[in-house]
Amino acid sequence: MGFDPITKRKTIRKFKDIEIEKEVALSLIEAAIQAPSAHNFQPWEFIIIDSDEIKEKLSDTMALTWINNLKKDGKLSNEINGRINLSKERITNAPIIIIPCFDTSKVEKYGDERDNAEFIMGIQSVALASENILLKATEKKLGVLWLCAPLFCPEDVRKVLDMPDHILPQEILIIGFPDENPIKPKRRDLSEVIHLNRW
Template identity: 30%
Template sequence: MNAILNRKSIRKFKDIKISDEIVEELLRAGMAAPSAGNEQPWEFIVLRDKEIMKKITEVHPYSKMLLNADVAIVVCGDEEKEVYKGYWVQDCAAATENILIEVEDKGLGAVWLGVYPMEDRVEAIKHLFNLPPSVIPLSIIPVGYPDEQRKPVDRFNKTRIHYDRW
């Protein structure tokens, strides 16, 4: 529960390299996510190239923190891997959240940049990475060692809980 409750969005990063082993552990966490019918439609693009990250900032209006991130992970769904149409979104969202929780557990920082369903962002990212027609980018996760102190937000709200009926 600590990693879940302490997770927060970090947008400023120190200039420290993240090891390939840690990146693989983040991806392992993403792939441990639940998946409808066990279809596992996810695909991941690991970014370290600063020029590519800079190009993303030109097409995604909320992505400037990529310029300081050591690594970023683009989470995509492949519609050709779908067993149940449309569930790629939930599966890839669960993978994204798992990565964010593992980031927190490792003492790193990250933020979820939404791509899908914003069509302009989807098309720009598809073009930038030359994605196959069946592959749709859901999110981009800039990751680094935090260079800002943020407190987690307690979002628990009893008024949002309903028992047995509305």
């Protein structure tokens, strides 16, 4: 059997200091847009960040909200500093970043409880596109780190990247050549996750 990106893919958190061309990011987004989407609405948009200045601005702005949240949770300043510095480092040292976004204006609106289902379908569609990025990157021997942080501070991300309010940044994908070879975390057994005919 040939190279199987589905089983080979694993999260990479350390990257070589090798620049990733914008064309490579474009090829990953080409894979992303092949994903299925509800009603074929394709409610995805992608921001590519290759500017050090923007990486810095983004990580600084997001950090302020996170610091406030960690303080609210009663975390001690040592822990806060450690987590914030790691997160900032990851973003500022990222060879390249893609932020998949959900354009909420593109989903069906009924004005009743079905809107929630449509909203979730939009998120699912962008997640499928994102997984295509991960798989295509794996095929190209690139590593990806998925950071969920934008979900906790969408306003910060919008402010730095001039995004309108109806755009929801879903995650930060840090992409580069792996500088580590971690063991892929163990999966739950099939027997644990499959329910045949009933729960």
